[in-house]
Amino acid sequence: MPRKPNAKDVAREAGVSTATVDRVLNSRGGVAAEKEARVLEAARRLKLDRMLDQRPARTIRIAVLLQPPANPFHAELQAGFQAARRMHAGLNMEFRIHHLVPTEPAKVAAQIDSLGGSHDGFVVCALHDPAIAAALDRQIARGRAVLTIGTDIRTEGERVYVGPDNIRSGRVAGDLMGRLIGPPGGAVLVIAGLLSMIGHEQREQGFRAVLAERHPACSVAAVVESREDSGRAGELVFRALRDRPDLRGIYNASAGSREVADAIRAAGRARDLVVITHELTEDRRKLLREGLIDAVIDQNPALEVRMAVEVLAARFGRLDKGPATTLTPVQIHMVETC
The missing domain is CATH 3.40.50.2300 (Response regulator)
Known part of the structure; x- marks a missing residue:
C-alpha cells in the first residue's frame, strides 16, 4: 500500500524548505505569494488530505479599478467584486475598489503605480492608453497579476482578458x-x-x-x-x-x-x-x-466577476485551475425576455 504524502514531499515538489511548507500548511503566514502558490499547488497535486480545504493565511489583495457607480455597468461590476470576498471566503482574497476617471489616463497610470506596492494584482476596466499600458507593464514586471475586464488593454507583459468578444x-x-x-x-x-x-x-x-x-x-x-x-x-x-x-x-x-x-x-x-x-x-x-x-x-457582469475571481485564485494557487474560457457569451435581450 503506497504511503501518504507528507510535508517533505510537498517541499521537494514545490522546491522550497520544509519550514516554508509548515508555515503554509499551518496558516502561520509570512510566506511570499509566489512560494505559497507553489506549496498549495504541490499539496493539491500530491493530494495531501489536509490541504484540500485549507484556507491560506496570507490575504491576497487585488486592486479593482473601475469607473464610479454612476455608470450602471461599472456599478454592477463593483457590486460583484464587493460580494466576491464573502462568497469566496475560503480563498482569502480581498478585492479593493478604486474609482478612476476614464478620460484622464495619466491619473489612472499614477493610481496603478501608487497601488502596486500594497497589492498583489490588478483588475482594470479602462481605455487603452500608452501610459496605462506602461504602468501595468511595470506591475507585471514586479510579479503582479494583471487582468483586464470588459475591455482589453494591450500590454507587453502577460495579462488575462475577461469579457465578451x-x-x-x-x-x-x-x-x-x-x-x-x-x-x-x-x-x-x-x-x-x-x-x-x-x-x-x-x-x-x-x-x-x-x-x-x-x-x-x-x-x-x-x-x-x-x-x-x-x-x-x-x-x-x-x-x-x-x-x-x-x-x-x-x-x-x-x-x-x-x-x-x-x-x-x-x-x-x-x-x-x-x-x-x-x-x-x-x-x-x-x-x-x-x-x-x-x-x-x-455581457453578464456577474459572470465576468466570477471568471475573474477564478482566474486570479488559480494564479495564486488558491484553486487548482481557472475557468475553461475567459470569454463571456453574447446574450440578446428584448422586451419579452426582460
Whole structure:
C-alpha cells in the first residue's frame, strides 16, 4: 500500500524548505505569494488530505479599478467584486475598489503605480492608453497579476482578458439593427463612449462590418463619442435627430441609455427609431419594457466577476485551475425576455 504524502514531499515538489511548507500548511503566514502558490499547488497535486480545504493565511489583495457607480455597468461590476470576498471566503482574497476617471489616463497610470506596492494584482476596466499600458507593464514586471475586464488593454507583459468578444458583440448589434430596420434601410447613429477603449472600438468595427456585408441599405451616418458621459450622450442624440431627420436607428455602445431615451422622446421619435445598446442593467430593463430600447446585448457582469475571481485564485494557487474560457457569451435581450 503506497504511503501518504507528507510535508517533505510537498517541499521537494514545490522546491522550497520544509519550514516554508509548515508555515503554509499551518496558516502561520509570512510566506511570499509566489512560494505559497507553489506549496498549495504541490499539496493539491500530491493530494495531501489536509490541504484540500485549507484556507491560506496570507490575504491576497487585488486592486479593482473601475469607473464610479454612476455608470450602471461599472456599478454592477463593483457590486460583484464587493460580494466576491464573502462568497469566496475560503480563498482569502480581498478585492479593493478604486474609482478612476476614464478620460484622464495619466491619473489612472499614477493610481496603478501608487497601488502596486500594497497589492498583489490588478483588475482594470479602462481605455487603452500608452501610459496605462506602461504602468501595468511595470506591475507585471514586479510579479503582479494583471487582468483586464470588459475591455482589453494591450500590454507587453502577460495579462488575462475577461469579457465578451466585442467584435462579435458589435456584429450581433449590426445584424439586429439591419433586420429590425428592414429592407428599406436607412441611416444609423453610432455612439461610442471612447474609441480609445478597445471594446468600444471593436464594437463599432463589428457593427459597421456586418452592415456592409448583410444590410447594405443601412449606413452609418456618424460615429460620435460620449466620453462616458451620460448627459453628453443625450445631447449628441438630440442634436443628431434635429440635424438628421432621416435617422432610422441608434446604436449606443456605451452609457447614457436613459438620457438617450429622453432625447428621443423630446424629439418625438419614440416610435420610429430602432435603438440597440449593451448591458442589461435595471434601467435598461425598464426602457425595454417602455419600448424605448429594442434590444440589449449583455455581457453578464456577474459572470465576468466570477471568471475573474477564478482566474486570479488559480494564479495564486488558491484553486487548482481557472475557468475553461475567459470569454463571456453574447446574450440578446428584448422586451419579452426582460
